[in-house]
Amino acid sequence: MQELLYLTHRIPYPPNKGDKIRSFHLLRHLSERYRVYLGTFIDTEEDWQYEDEVRKYCQEACFVRLHPFSARVKSLLALSGRDPLTLSYYRNAKLMQWIRSVCAREPIRDIVVFSSAMAQYVDHLPDCRRIIDFVDVDSDKWRQYASSKSWPLSWVYQREARYLLNYEKEIARKFNFSTFVSEKEAGLFRQMAPDSAEKTTFFNNGVDTSYFSPGHSYPNPYPTGKRVLVFTGAMDYWANVDAVTWFANLVFPAIRASQPDVEFHIVGANPTKQVQGLANLPGICVTGAVKDIRPYLMHAAVAVAPLRIARGIQNKVLEAMAMLKPVVVSDQAMEGIHAIPGRELIVAKDVDAFIEQILILLASDKQSSIGQQARDRILRDYTWSGSLSRFDALLSTPYTG
Template sequence: MHSDRLNILFVSQMPASPPRIGAQARMHGLMTELAQRHDLTAVMLVDDEHDIEECRTAMQAYCRKVVLVRNPFGRDGMPKRLLQLRSLVSPLSFERLRITADVVRQTLDDLLGSTRFDVVNLEFTFLGHYELRKAPAGEKLPVLVVDSHNIDYDLARQYAQSGDSLFRRLYSEVNWRKLRKEELGTYRDADGVYLCSAADERRLLEEVPEARTAVIPNAADIEFYRPRADGPKPDGRTVVFFGLLSYAPNVDGVIHFINDIWPRIAASHPDARCKIIGGSPPSALLALAGPRIEFTGFVPDLRPHLAEAAVVVVPLRLGGGTRLKIVEAMAMGKAIVSTTLGAEGIEAVPDRNIMIADDVESFAARVSGLLGDADRAADLGRSARHLAESKYAWSSAARALEGFYHTRLAISCGTDGKAPTLRQQQRCAEL
């Protein structure tokens, strides 16, 4: 059974490749591995920020068929703000409004009506209101499996409590409740849900105890991200943070680090410098740049920047899932200092594979200690690399996902001890 070649449709509100943010890295990593043993088709929306032909070319390298749909609502700036205002008086969340369009529905209907898939893999839940269990006449329906990158309504609820402006907090307070209803509805309807961490799995099962779940952790391309003998060496003074800088948890974490933690590090290490790597930084972040604080913007290759870093920091206070930045930094053999939340879902042993600190003084002290002890930083980095090799390769994650697909295909009638959903009863009648 596990050797059967599957026909899998991936559906997402963003293209998987080229991977430039964490969500894309997860999709790209799993899909490229699965494509070695299965037939992949992709239907994905493309916002204006992406080059649609670049995405198409990148994804055609591993997908049998790629259908990219330009998102009519995928614009930043004023159009996004107007849509957010519209969402305040709509029963739908902003996230659902921005991907609800006739062209999306028609594209999915046409493909599902003409091609039979074994599995429809939905990324996130925002497209969950479309009818994704369809097949040509006389063919069996596919199983629907959802990749929960985060419990998104929980993130929105966190923003409501800690937003940087009154408007953002009020907006999030209204939006997260609608998002919760939509997200949980998609989880309940799915044949299976896989999550990035055991903590997110517990959160989901508290809300939807009947859900069939699996943990498929984030991982890294451990051959691409690896220490190289001919690469730059740690310089002993550079502290690096990397991640998409339009993402609220990253923005909050960087502001917290620069304002509250960095001054303590800089005082004890006058030659230290802070490098913040990531695209789309808001003006509030750029205003924090200085002689020893650099914002690089997007970089096409993280590896040389990580190679020369003395320490990688993950000072996150908001978020869910697991951080790609941690597993990629581990694969590069870097010493990492993170908050407990930042490292959630990573099976790392504090002070062996990673350092954990949740208050300002402890975080600064751990970073400063590593800047002053290159041997300790190297030991921590080697241990982190070993952990990445043993637990966080995309090949292992994809094999686990493949097994989950086969289990969902085989056990879709409630034979795993849980009552079948109405959707599963319908599928069982066809088997």
């Protein structure tokens, strides 16, 4: 087996949200083919318990503590320069020293970088095959944030969008390949960085369809006699906070007025004070972290993903589809997912459409039909084995240095 250096901006475990799902499955896949040297950050105390689990997939690993508050201060001090703040946030001398040590003593010829922030550690190593998984076009996400915030945050976010795009384009030119989470995301970046278009590709996120399977038996976590609309996700992530706040205040009251037995459950770790406050509204429950998301999906009537800011593929949508759930999504949450609207999921463009489509689902027998076709789509197009075969093709291309 050959040696491979793998860098991630957050420990790739547990695979229970967004970036960790993708980075973990990539790590596990790489470990079957390479001796993996992993460099990563840990930004929450609870994640240190997973250090030994992650080491099982690695020849060697370096875990670096990242203090979010200190990192934010350090990044803000970089406002006077021309680098994206993201680079300062994740810049660390200990990790750089470890990477130099590994590359000096091991025959590293392949490097995989997960997220643009980690490219700074290897942009000086041109003699290796370097692949960056940008996942999303993060610069465009900052642009979206800027449009929804007032000054001074709007200015900071606009600055980050501009400088991060310049950096993304620079890295794409230097590296052998750039990958994204969907064909649409890759297409957007090709437009932004046409010089690197031929080296830009994608591999979809997948779903562990054995884990997210309706064939298992799950206890019902909801109150008896209630039909539930469920939203799942990390509830300290601003896009999720915005989505559930919008839905709870503008969509759900009309559904509740028409169907008093319906509840809206917001399921996910670290709910902000704003999210916690939604539990004061009639029929809304905020669970916080749960040990297993699957019972909440299995016993919900409908899953919703009313995201107004989104990039890439939404794992929450794929997981609900794998569990036979009809999912009602916004246009933004639909991006990057190849599914047939009206047959495999439901797309709603505004408040009235969300209300109408959810009430139709609650009053009809379409739920099981849409749910089955949704899972069939996942089994066809969104398994990890199928998705990661595209990544294997990049690592198997001839490399001459």
